[in-house]
Amino acid sequence: MHPMADNGLLESVLRLVEKVDGGTDSQDVAADLGVDHQVIVGAVKSLQALGEVISAEQKSSRHWELTGEGREIAEQGSHEARVFNAIPDEGLPQNQLMKMPSGKVGFSKAMSNKWIRLDKAHEGGPRVFKTVEAIEDTVRDKLQLVQKGQSAKLEDKEKNELKKRKLLSEVTVKSYWITKGSSFSTTITKQETELTPEMIASGSWKEKKFKPYNFEAMGVAPDCGHLHPLMKVRTQFRQIFLEMGFTEMPTNNFIESSFWNFDSLFQPQQHPARDQHDTFFISDPALAHEFPQDYLERVKKVHSEGGYGSQGARMLYKLAQQEKFTPVKYFSIDRVFRNETLDATHLAEFHQIEGVVADYGLTLGNLMGILHQFFTKLGITKLRFKPAYNPYTEPSMEVFSYHEGLKKWVEVGNSGVFRPEMLLPMGLPEGVSVIAWGLSLERYVDTHI
C-alpha cells in the first residue's frame, strides 16, 4: 500500500509538473518538495485514479546510496580519521584507544595509512603517536559526494572499494516519469466510480465527476442456464411443421418390432439394413406380441428402430382403420438408432426428422412443392431432386440444396412416395397417395440456431 496523499500534496505535485515541459521524474519531485520518494509514488497513483490529469510512465534506475555506516562516516568522519583526531600530541595508550567506538577499525586503517605509529616499548604500556601533522579524510569526502547525488564524480573502482567496506550500496529505484494528461489541471476534483442511491436522493450527482468506464473490457457473463443447441434446432423444425399444419406423431417408442420397422415398410427380407451389423436387436424382452392379426405376415424379433425406416408405419395403419379416410399431415422428430461404433463421423443414435402427407391424388410435383416450402422456411431456396432408391418409396428422390459457401450441391434429405405394396395391405383406400421425406437433425446444428 502506498501512503495516501492529501490534496495539498497532490496539488503541489501538479504545480511542479505544470512548470516543466516534457515531464519530470518523481524522484526529482520528491527532492524538490523535500519528501520521501514513496510519498510521491503514492501521489502519482492517486492522480492517475482521477482520470487523464497526468500520465505517468514507470521507469527504473540504479543509483548509489550510503549505508547506515556510510551516513555515519559522512557526518562524523571515517573511523581512521576519528582515531587520528583523538590522539593528542603526547600520544595515547593503545588500550585506551581501543576502547573508542571506532578504535579497532580506525587503528588498523590509520596504521596502514601511516598516519600513526605504535610504541610497544613505551613505559606504562604500548602507546600510539601521530606521525603526521594533518590528514585528508578522503573516505568521508567521497561519501559526502555520493550523499549530494554526485556519485558520478567517483571512479567505479572507488565506489566498489566503498561498497566492499559496506559504506555504499547500489540500489534500483522505481520511479515515474510524469507528464501532463489530456485533462491536466492543477486543482483536484475527486471522480466518483458509480452512481449511488444517495446521490440520486440528494441530487449530488449533478456536481460530481464520474470516472470513465473501460468500454474495451468484456462484460460479466449472465448467470443463466442454456438450452442445448441441437434441441434448439429441434424446436425450430417443430415450429416449421406446426406452421405448415402438420400434426406431431407419437414416436416415443424406441423399441420397435421388426414387423413395424421393416416388414410394414416393404423392406426386403434380405435388405442390408436388416443385418445384425446395422440394427440393434433386443435380447430381453426378445419377442414382440399382439400384432394386428389380419395384417401380420411374419413374426419378428423385437429390435430398436433402424435409421433406414420410417416412423410413419404405425400411424398410417391407424389411419387406415378409420371408418372414412381423412387426409392427414404428420411429422415427427425423434431419436433413431443404428449399430455403429462411435467416432467423429458416426453416431449410434441421432435424430430423424420426418414429414408425411396422406391424401387422395397426391403427385410427385406435390412432394417437390411441399419440400420447397419446408426448406424455404429454413432459408434454403435452391433445391433440386435426384432419382434414388429406397425399398419403401417409389419414386424416391434425394433432395439437394445449393450450398453458397461450398459452391456445390449437397444432399439435405431423402423423400418419396410410399409404395402401394406398403399402403394397400394396411387397408388405405386405393387412390390415396402418401408422400414423405426425412432428414437428420444433426446435419443442421451448425447452420441454424
Next chain:
Amino acid sequence: MPTVSVKRDLLFEALGQKYTDEEFDELCFEFGLELDEITSEKEILIREQGDEKAEGASDVVLYKIDVPANRYDLLCLEGLVRGLQVFKEKLEAPRYKRVSPADGGEPQRLVITEETASVRPHAVAAVLRNITFTQERYESFIELQEKLHQNICRKRTLVAIGTHDLDTISGPFTYTAKPPGEIRFKPLNQSKEYTATELMSLYKTDSHLRHYLHIIENEPLYPIIYDSNGIVLSMPPIINGDHSKISLNTKNIFIECTATDLTKAKTTLDMVVTMFSEYCEEPFTVEGAEVVYPDGRLCVYPELAYRTETLSGDFINKRVGINESAESIAQLLTRMCLRSEVSGEGDLIQVEIPPTRADVIHACDIMEDAAIAYGFNNIVRSTPRTYTIANQLPLNKLTELLRQDLAAAGFTEALTFALCSEEDIADKLRKNIAETRAVHISNPKTTEFQVARTCLLPGLLKTLAANRKMPLPLKLFEISDVVLKDETKDVGARNNRRLCAVYYNKSPGFEVIHGLLDRVMQLLDVKPGRNQGYHIQAAEDSTFFPGRCAEIFSCGKSIGHLGVLHPDVISRFELTMPCSAIDIDIEPFL
C-alpha cells in the same frame, strides 16, 4: 449403394462423346446416378498406402459412380453406357435372345444331384459363344461378378457365380455335394491340389476369401461341380478350379450360378449374360444350357424373360403431376430401356420390361421411370391442397415448455445417449441390473450400448465428468425418454418421459435441487400439500447418501426421487465434488 469404378476415357469413347466433369456429373444426377469421385489408381494407392507404393501406378482418370442398390444392370461399364445411350436416345435398347447351339448340337447340360439339397440346392447355367475379350473387357467381366457378389448375391450367401473356359472342359456337368475330405482339386491360382478341408484352413488368412468360408464351413457336405471327366469346375461359393479358368484368349464361356435363392440366381445369370453378350460374335445372343433337377425336371437357362405391363397415360400423369400424351409417355419409358407403345385403346400404354430390369415390380416403378425420363427437375412444383389443423403431441408440448423454464431457472440442458452400458445404470448407481427393468440389446458393437437407459442420471453424471474444468457450480438438466420393460405393450417395453437435474458444487446443494422441484411444481400448477398437492418424504435409495434422499409424491403418487448422491456413485463417475440430483416422471402431469 454400390460404387462402380470406370476409366473416364474408355467411358467417353463408348458414349461416343466427351464431357467435362461438370457435364457428366449433371447427366448422372438426371439419371439417378452420382459421380462420387474423380481419381486414379495412383491417387488411390497414395491415399491408402503412401507415395512409395504408388510409384509407377497408373494415373488414368477413374470415375467412381454411385449406382442405386436395385439397378444391377448399371454395375459395369457396359451396362452404364447402354443405359445412358438409350436415355440420350443415341441407341435403341438391344433385345437379348437365347439361342440353341449354332451347329445344331446338344446344349450344355448341368445335372443337379439330390445331395445339394441340404447346402445349396439351386443352380442355373448359360454359355457365351465366340466372345472377344480385350484387357478392359476382361477386367470389367471379373469386376461385374464381384459387384454382383457383393450386392444381389449378398456376399455369395444367396448366389455364387462361376465362369469357365468351356474349351477346357466337357459336359455334361454335375453339381453335387460331398464331404470335404473327399473333394480334392487344384484351386484357382494355386500350384498344387488340396482337399476341401485343407482349402478351408488355407483361406482362413486370405483377406478376400475368408469372408465366405462361414457359408459352408459347418456343413457336412460341400457343394462341388465336376465335368464329365471328373475335373472340378468350382467349389461354390468359395473358389473355382484352376483348370477351367478364363483368360483374355477364352472364346467360349460356361457360366454357372449356384444359389440358395433361385429367383436371385436367375436374375444374376441374366445380368452377367446380358451385359457381356455384347462382345459375342452374334451380339446379345446367349446359348441356352439345360439344368436337370434331381426329380428329373429339365429347365433351360438363361430365362431372359420379357414381360408386358399395361397402364394408362392418365395414371402416370396423375401420379407424377404432369400432362403428357400417351405417345410422349411411351417415348419417355422407352428411353429408360422399357420399350413402350400406345396400344390403341384409349391412352393405354404397353410397357415391355426386359430381363435387365428386375427392379421393376409394380406400376409405380414404371411411373418413376417416366418421371426420371421427363426430368424430376422439369416437373412443376405445386402445393397439395390437403387441409389439416396441426396438433402437438401433448407430451412433447409439455416437454418444450418445461425445458424453456428449466433453462430460465439457471440449469443448462444436456443431450445424452439413450443407450448405455449395463454398468452405467446398475453398478455405478449401486443398483442391481436385474431390478432395473432394462431392455437389453443382443448385438451391440461396443459395450457403450448394451442397454437402453432406465434413468437419465448416468448421462448427466457423464456430462458433468466431461465438464469438470468448468467453473462451479455445474447445473445440468435433461428431459427425455428412458425405456422400461412393460409386459402390457406389444413390443414388451415402453418409453417414459423423465426430467432429471443435477447440482454439482463444493457443497451438495440439496436445497438448490429442492428449490428446483418447487419451481417445477409451481410451473405444473401443483401446490405443496399432502393430498392434492406434492410433498417429499424421507426414503432409502442405494444411489443416494443415507438420510439424504427423499421420495417425491404428487397427488399421492410417487413420481421420483431427489437427494444427495452416494459418494461411491460420485467416484464411480469420476467426479470429486458433492452432487445432488432429482429424477421425476413427468407423464402424470399430462
